[in-house]
Amino acid sequence: MTIEQRTDFINATLCLMNAPPKAPKDQFPGARSRYHDFMAYHLTNAGTLHDTIGLFPGHKYFILAYETALRKECGYKGYHPVRFTSLIAFFLKEILLTITCKSI
Amino acid sequence: MQRIQPCSMVMRRAWAVTVSRIQSILVCAWVVERLSLPAEVDASPKVLSKSSCFIISQLKDVSQVTNVLISYIATVGPGSPVMNDVPKNPASNGGGYNPRCMRRDVNSEVAKGASAEKVYNLITLSKDIDAFYNTLLTPPVNRSDPYNWGIHSSGHYISGGDPGGDPMVSPGDPIFYFHHVMLDRMWWIWQMQDPDTRVNAQVTLGGGANKNRNIDLKWLIDDKVPILEAHDGLGGYKGAFCHVYV
Numbered sequence: 001m002t003i004e005q006r007t008d009f010i011n012a013t014l015c016l017m018n019a020p021p022k023a024p025k026d027q028f029p030g031a032r033s034r035y036h037d038f039m040a041y042h043l044t045n046a047g048t049l050h051d052t053i054g055l056f057p058g059h060k061y062f063i064l065a066y067e068t069a070l071r072k073e074c075g076y077k078g079y080h081p082v083r084f085t086s087l088i089a090f091f092l093k094e095i096l097l098t099i100t101c102k103s104i
Numbered sequence: 105m106q107r108i109q110p111c112s113m114v115m116r117r118a119w120a121v122t123v124s125r126i127q128s129i130l131v132c133a134w135v136v137e138r139l140s141l142p143a144e145v146d147a148s149p150k151v152l153s154k155s156s157c158f159i160i161s162q163l164k165d166v167s168q169v170t171n172v173l174i175s176y177i178a179t180v181g182p183g184s185p186v187m188n189d190v191p192k193n194p195a196s197n198g199g200g201y202n203p204r205c206m207r208r209d210v211n212s213e214v215a216k217g218a219s220a221e222k223v224y225n226l227i228t229l230s231k232d233i234d235a236f237y238n239t240l241l242t243p244p245v246n247r248s249d250p251y252n253w254g255i256h257s258s259g260h261y262i263s264g265g266d267p268g269g270d271p272m273v274s275p276g277d278p279i280f281y282f283h284h285v286m287l288d289r290m291w292w293i294w295q296m297q298d299p300d301t302r303v304n305a306q307v308t309l310g311g312g313a314n315k316n317r318n319i320d321l322k323w324l325i326d327d328k329v330p331i332l333e334a335h336d337g338l339g340g341y342k343g344a345f346c347h348v349y350v
Contacts, residue, residue, distance in 0.1 A: 013278060017177070022323040028199035030180040039180050039267065039276045041324055043198050046183075046272060048319070052237065052310035057334035058319055060288050064345065065325035066281055082289055082349070083259075083282035 005078055012076035019073055034073065038066055177206040183272020190266050198272065206277055209265040217251040217258030226255060227294045233305040236294055240287070255290075259283045289349040292337045303336055 001009070019034035028040040042049065042062075049058040063080065070076040181198050182190045187207065194200035230236035238244070239254075246252045260283065261269060268277030275281070295302040306315055318328040333340040337347055 023199075024323070027197060028180060030193070030195070030199050030201040032179050032201070035177075036179050036276075037323055039178070039273045040199055041322060042275045043181055043183050043272045045322070051313050052307040053313040053315055054317075054319065054331065055237075055241075055307070056288075056291050057331050059284050060291075060337065060345065061319050061321060061329055061334045062275075062324070063281055063284050063288060065321050066275075068325055079347075080281055080285050082285045083279070 015074035181273035186269040
């Protein structure tokens, strides 16, 4: 991804984190953003997503739903990037430490 | 992830040809990995920081988003936490407001369970969908392989933590999507080597589940999608699943 594409992706993610949630408020008062909606679904519909028949197609649809939210609700023009897991072992620290936690 | 529409059967065969190219890329990755894996082993998990929220200020080349504070990235859960100090959720269903900062637990030892060699074997040696499923998720115990806990789990626990290491709320760490897009890509590559028999192949392990049900993601997306349509990464559900991984 180019730097511009990366910026677009991060901005779209931040947009999702600031967009209002759609999960039912009575069941998920903790879901405060559209981003949290996906946590809430995964938390309470784990059976549907994780039985042997549903795992692969369920997660394919789940990531499509997330990408669709980035594109339709946050104006993202690109696609969700892929993580090359097989290269992580070598670049582990570089990749994971570029996003750093700091105390507030 | 790239999508091209529409996907015809002719295109499916054309894209199957790209699989051999993708395989050679993986072999390259495997060689690079062999040559460059650091000799020292970081076996002890390390928590990157104590209670904190994450700031995108270290991405020096992304000038427009520096110093953006994301507060309370995780608010629901935990479900099955792997860290012992995650505060309990106030609601019994885990859906209550439980603001906490994301933490990662980076472990290079775990990463070896998702090596290019394992991925290469997964997509080339799995004869049917059950074999593919088992190798990806729950490989049989192999005492000669100390990293044999499955590519899927290894990918999650490379950075684990909270909420990333919690199977119930792992999508709370953005890395979830990068990881699962890659897993979907592996499935796609495996399917494309023999699309006629592999695209509709359903896992037979476990049994009992309705093989024709709809996938209902409720508040996440409008449509309910038939489960087999979501198998078809080259045009299922009126093209919604038409994507080509490169």
